[in-house]
Amino acid sequence: MLQPDEGGIDMAAMIPEATVEQVLQQVNIADYIGQTVQLHKAGQNLFGLCPFHEENTPSFSVSESKQIFHCFSCGRGGNVYKFVMELDHLSFPEAVAKVAEFANVPLDVHIDSAPREAPEVTAQKQILRDVTDLYHHVLVNTQNGEEALNYLLKRGLTQETIDAFEIGFAPAEKNLMQPFLKNREIDYQAQRETGLFVENQNGELFDRFKDRIMFPLKDQNGAVIGFSGRILHQSDQAKYLNSPETGLFNKRDVLFNMNTAKDLFNKDTGAILFEGFMDVIAAYQAGVKTGIASMGTSLTNEQVQQISRHTKKLTICYDGDAAGINATHRAVELVGNNPRLKTSVVLLPDGQDPDEFIKANGAEAFQSQLKKELTPTAFLLHYLSMDVDLSQDQAKIDYLNQALALVAKEAPIAQSVYLQQLTETTGIPVQTLANQLPKPVQQHQTTTMAPPPVVTSTVKFNRYQKAQRQLLNYSFHDDLVATKLVSSAFVFPDDQYQAIFTAWTHYLHEGHAPNVAAFTDSLEGGLANVAADVAMMTLPESSDEAIDNLMALLATTPLHDQLDQIKQELNQAQRIGDNKRASELMAQYYQLMRQLKG
Structure with missing residues (x-):
């Protein structure tokens, strides 16, 4: 089962195979992944937003019964070890050690952090x-x-x-x-x-x-x-x-101090995003050690994705001057709707930056200021009111129209809070403002309270690919199906499915229990993803008739491949007016069709 990993480490010599399987059995993959991904039930599986790429509709699925995960968008899949390797960029032994620590299973071996890079x-x-x-x-x-x-x-x-x-x-x-x-x-x-x-x-x-x-x-x-x-x-x-862009340095990806701050994140203390690295250093001296900063550029999607991998809480604390407020607005627009992050904003008074505020008020005052968090909507309401003369009727009306459109996107309780704030700002009664909330947005909000829809597949398979996937799935969960395929010398037409099936039968032959989650560790990355995808399928119980029909259909695959080739050549012959060649191909086509029907 265990093969040397990419770094050349003999994993079998480091961690006993029995221990690897023991750890796997004692950890519920949903519990481990749930630390990073917010999962919700949809059918037989759990779904959430994939941590490996940006998406708004959940396509990341976890099966508790099979102890595997699979993303229908990016194709990644496998057991909990594969998840840790992909997410944290660890070797297999390091991933086992991390999961073992989560499960409180002692390994009694030393794991070297061997680099996997070039x-x-x-x-x-x-x-x-x-x-x-x-x-x-x-x-x-x-x-x-x-x-x-x-x-x-x-x-x-x-x-x-x-x-x-x-x-x-x-x-x-x-x-x-x-x-x-x-x-x-x-x-x-x-x-x-x-x-x-x-x-x-x-x-x-x-x-x-x-x-x-x-x-x-x-x-x-x-x-x-x-x-x-x-x-x-x-x-x-x-x-x-x-530094200029190099093979190592891309400023779109870099977050200053993330290497140390990430180890201090918890449910109460998330990342505090500052405008520059000098702000991070000043905050560090003031006792705030979870500060990070982008490198002199506006916040990027790559940086937001990196933040969301390490924490679920982000506080934006940029400079308090006009440029800082505008930069905060851009950051809130980018991050505010990210479902993985609970985002808030802290504003510094008198146009100060963090260093200036700390020097003027002291470390304790700065720590207290960081607790005065605004929600993204509260910040945007403040942002909309900047430089607006609310003593002018038309300016007040324009501001309220924009503000109400923003408030209408919120849930009813939040709407009440923000309407009260607008009343305090403008003097317009709460009920009057409530009556003016845009109705279509309100109706939309009531329909989005249910869990978001999930993506179950972004790949389209033809009937022959579907048949192979079904046969492979049945062989994973029914020893008799695997035995029947082997005894009949059945060969999957697609090489990747045949390679997985061969590895599966070899895995069973070595005496392993039929555990797909553990089996995926024996496969290379691409095949492991495919095997996880196939294993995640939910199919009716197998029967001899169903298996025979699938095998019979796949026996015709070579004929169908020939038909496809003849169709292409026939179209080409007809396009160039080669009637003789077209007649020959048509005869071959009908001959193959008779074989299929026979």
Whole structure:
């Protein structure tokens, strides 16, 4: 059952097979996945929004009876180990260890976190790690870094914070990096790929970051993938300079401090999204350590998806000035309807950013301010009222029309709350406002209280593919069906179904219990997904007649393939006017049809 994984680890030598199966038996896959995906019952299975891609209609299905999952949109599927491997990017032994911890099953073996990435990726991360250590050393231990260190200390950063974020300094000289990397025998091409250099027309490399305080940028696992540098002395250069896009660094995907913040998320303390990484650092010093930030760009779908994988609660706390409020609006528009995230907004007074607020009011006041959360709708009502002169009748009417359209999308209790707020803002009685709520939206709301519809399949199968899937499903759940197919030397026309069936019979022959969830571990990724998809099918109980009919239908598959080929050639002959060839093909077509009917 256990095969060496992609990292080359012999899993059987690390975790006894009996232990792997014991853990699998003691964990309800729905309980484990339910930590990440909100599941609801629909028929015999549980459905939710797939954690592996963005969607609004649930297509992610979990079968408690079969202990497998399958997404009908992206095709991923398998048992709980496969889910953990896909979601957390872990090797098989690491996934078993994580599920065992959830089930309180001792493994009594040490699991090495062997990287599954390409060697060149690991090498690039090691280069950037070494450079991080160098920049940090220059800042805290050398004369070249004294001015930058004093600047940071005057800004209020403590030595503990500087060490925690591994802040460093790149001196003004333009050739610090190349000798440093050459001493480590890093070749020219590998140096170019780091993003640490600019290159002239002659191919010469010069340091990209000069006279800058350096902030390492890390992926969610803590590996350094790039840098952001703040200029130390006034100049005509950009205040902040980020690494360029590289094989490791894509700013659309990066969330500053996610690598440490994610371990602190819980049901009460989710992610706090700040506008920039200096806000994250200031909040950290104020005792708020779940802050994250995008990299100088508007929030992206990729970042929202990453956040939703680690927490169900997101608080947006951008700067309190006009630009920050507008950025908050864009973020709320992007995140507000995400069904995986409970989103709120915190506004800072007097146009302050987090650092300014903390310096003016102190850490405790900042922590208290973060508890003054607005719902997305409450924020949008505030946003709509900005720069509106409510003493002007037409301005008030226009504002109320927009506000009521927003309120009408809410459930009745929430509507009451927001209507009361509008009354306090405008002086219009609650009942008058309630009477003006857009009726079609209200009616729509009453019809959406039921669980959302689910997607059960996005792939269309022809009758022969359906027959193969049905036979394979029956063989999973009925030993007699599998025995009958083997004894009759039946071969599935499609290679992937035959490969799964062969693996299944081999799995049973080794003495394993007929457990599809455990069986999927013996399959490669693509076949495991197909097997999970097939196993999720709900079919009537098998009978000898039904199995015989399916086998008989599939016995005609080669003839149908020939018919399809002849049809194509016949159409081509008719298009080019080759009447002789068309007559020959027509005769072949009728001959095959007689064989099928026979």
